[in-house]
Amino acid sequence: MSEELHLPRAPSGDGLVLTHGAGGNARAPLLVALGEAFAARGLTVLRYDLPFRQANRKAPPRPSGAGRDREGLRTMMTAMRSRVGGRVFLGGQSYGGRQASMLAAAEAGLVDGLLLLSYPLHPPGRPAELRTSHLPKLAAPTMFAHGSRDPFGSLEEIEAARTLIPSRTALVAVPGAGHDLFRAPRRAGTDVAAEIVAAFLDLVG
16 A cells, blocks of 8 residues: 555644655654654644655665656645645655655645655765755745754754745754654654654644
């Protein structure tokens, strides 16, 4: 299955599409925990496998397929809007977050809020190769959740990237966590998910 749905007991009318990183899929523990936590707060949540993952269960994405991945996200956003009557948010982990942010930057009004989990600000060890050129075009409230030991960007670098975004932004810093974010030292993954959900809902109001 390329899609998995979390239905809230008491729907708020809002929805969220969540997707994964280059090495994972929509069943990543962080995404499952977030889906459950957001649904508990009234959101309808769709966890979605990007087209590159649907095509191959193990191979990483290719640059030539990024447009297809963004189109898949766009299709899921449209499907979510037809399901819920309120706002629709978009979130992604690592590569999925980068594609989500590029889609949101290209299509103003498509996304009512953006959740970027372990945003891959630059390749590990190559801090000059920043993936920020589209950030000034983001019009939706944007929240980053980032580990303090993430090799794809330090917390200080993420803070600098936030200043490029003209809309409201927030950062949930997870001390000791790496790029997977979920396994933070001395903290349960479900606690991290609950913190992210609370901060995101506070940001979008």
